[in-house]
Amino acid sequence: MMMEEDISGVIGVYKPMDWTSFDVVAKLRGVLHVRKIGHGGTLDPMAEGVLPVLVGQATKACDVMPDTEKEYIAEFRTGIATDTQDITGEVIKRSSKRVSIRELADALPEFVGEIMQVPPMYSAVKVGGKKLYELAREGKTIEREARPIVVRAIRVLDYDEHMCLGRLKIMCSKGTYVRTLINDIGEAMGCCATMTSLVRTYSTGIELKDCMRIEEIEGRVMCEGVQSVLMPLDKVFGFYKEVRLDDRLTGLYKNGVKLRGEQVGLEADDSKIHRVYGADGVFLGIAQMVDGEFRSIKNFFSN
Secondary structure, three states, X not given: OOOHHXXXXXXXXXXXOOOOHHHHHHHHHHHHOOOOEEEOOOOOOOOEEEEEEEEEHHXXXXXXXXXXXXXXXXXEEEOEEEOOOEOOOOEEEEOOOOOOHHHHHHHHHHHOEEEEXXXXXXXXXXXXXXXHHHHHHOOOOOOOOOEEEEEXXXXXXXXXXXXXXXEEEEEEOOOOOHHHHHHHXXXXXXXXXXXXXXXXXXXXXXXXXXXXXHXXXXXXXXXXXXXXXXXXXXXXXXXXXXXXOOHHHHHHHHOOOXXXXXXXXXXXXXXXXXXXXXXXXXXXXXXXXXXXEEEEEEXXXXX
16 A cells, blocks of 8 residues: 555646635545645635645645746626625626727736736735735725736637627736736726636646546546546646756765756856756756755755
8 A cells, every 4th residue: 555655746636616725625635545735826716727736745845836827717897896806796886888809908918017916805915914805804995015926918818898798818927816907907998897707727837638626536546546646746847947967966966965057067157947857767856056056946855
């Protein structure tokens, strides 16, 4: 029987609507019979889609997963604004202004690139030690500092000018509130807009095609075991370029020796993070050049 300490990997989970990310983790603990489980990126309960879940020894990667872009398909409605900035909230504003698909497309470039975003009151951001949504539920609204986010691209997939309903495809950085983005786009167009649904289609190297629903995971584990649902940990670090070490350098690296740039084929000023593989092709961890030395950021091998 496989011991829990031998289990390590990633599961691409399709998080269902109305589940929290913690609900998914709690359910999988029972399905997999593994205590060490974490997730790589919270999704609001109304959102669905890609949720990378780290299992067993792979949970050591939770704090170093790449802060790469995430991709979403967001549905929205113009003409209303809510207190939560999505369709689950109370309507607080209405607008009779009709916008065209051309006006929508023309408004989007303002929201591409590095921009500042004020987090919504209904969010888990902490101010003075208290989460904003806790204050919002008490009927309070406080000033929030805008935070930098990066929106790589926004594209209109479709928009019905008569029904005031549309869909956007958005690529953005970690920490972006898509519902706030839609709310702000509505304001820029001189009308209101609120998010009506959200599907995350990509996150940290995991695509929709890599994901399984909870029921599928449960069935496969019962028939084929835990390993049948796990992907290798380096899947979530695919954004980084790789460095492969020979036998000698593998031994030195695993013993904590800081290698020189020329030994690993990197320039001294190359500060990018790299995936590191041993001579046998096993993923060892992630590292980067610091002051001319190739230093480990996090190792995932066992001595």
